[in-house]
Amino acid sequence: xxxxxxxxxxxxxxxxxxxxxxxxxxxxxxxxxxxxxxxxxxxxxxxxxxxxxxxxxxxxxxxxxxxxxxxxxxxxxxxxxxxxxxxxxxxxxxxxxxxxxxxxxxxxxxxxxxxxxxxxxxxxxxxxxxxxxxxxxxxxxxxxxxxxxxxxxxxxx
Numbered sequence: 001x002x003x004x005x006x007x008x009x010x011x012x013x014x015x016x017x018x019x020x021x022x023x024x025x026x027x028x029x030x031x032x033x034x035x036x037x038x039x040x041x042x043x044x045x046x047x048x049x050x051x052x053x054x055x056x057x058x059x060x061x062x063x064x065x066x067x068x069x070x071x072x073x074x075x076x077x078x079x080x081x082x083x084x085x086x087x088x089x090x091x092x093x094x095x096x097x098x099x100x101x102x103x104x105x106x107x108x109x110x111x112x113x114x115x116x117x118x119x120x121x122x123x124x125x126x127x128x129x130x131x132x133x134x135x136x137x138x139x140x141x142x143x144x145x146x147x148x149x150x151x152x153x154x155x156x157x
Contacts, residue, residue: 026063027087033061034102035078039131049077079105106132 036046047057051073060066066074075085084104109128113121 020065020068023065023086025060025065028066028085029061029063031080031085031087032057032074032078034100035080035105036061038102038105039127039134046077050074079108102131102135106135 035041036043043054043057047054050057050070052070056064060074071082071085075082078085106128109124109131113125113128116124
């Protein structure tokens with residue numbers, strides 16, 4: 001089982017000061033903004049889960065540095081691994097498209113439903129599908145909804 005605290009310790013132990021300076025802190029802020037864009041997420045609740053003040057979270061959203069001892073808890077609050085949070089080890093990077101973090105969260109929510117009894121999974125599955133639809137509507141090119149509307153209109157004829 002993945003232990004984010006252990007990984008964080010290993011990652012920090014391998015980092016030189018210059019590596020810490022090379023982290024794309026604006027990218028970290030973007031990933032955190034993507035997480036906070038998820039339904040039922042608030043800055044205050046996220047900050048509480050990460051064990052920090054809303055003011056500290058606000059600084060991070062603007063590209064402020066997160067101290068290494070906080071990485072594990074912030075990543076856990078975001079539903080990410082430490083490397084994903086920092087844009088390392090194949091996680092979402094600075095070139096991520098809008099919605100990438102949210103899509104990753106949706107996939108994780110779907111995977112978690114596989115272990116749930118059907119009667120409890122269906123309402124959660126429906127919510128995940130509504131959230132996915134919202135993501136598609138917010139991040140797709142404008143032509144996609146129009147094409148879907150035309151197709152629906154032509155099949156009704």
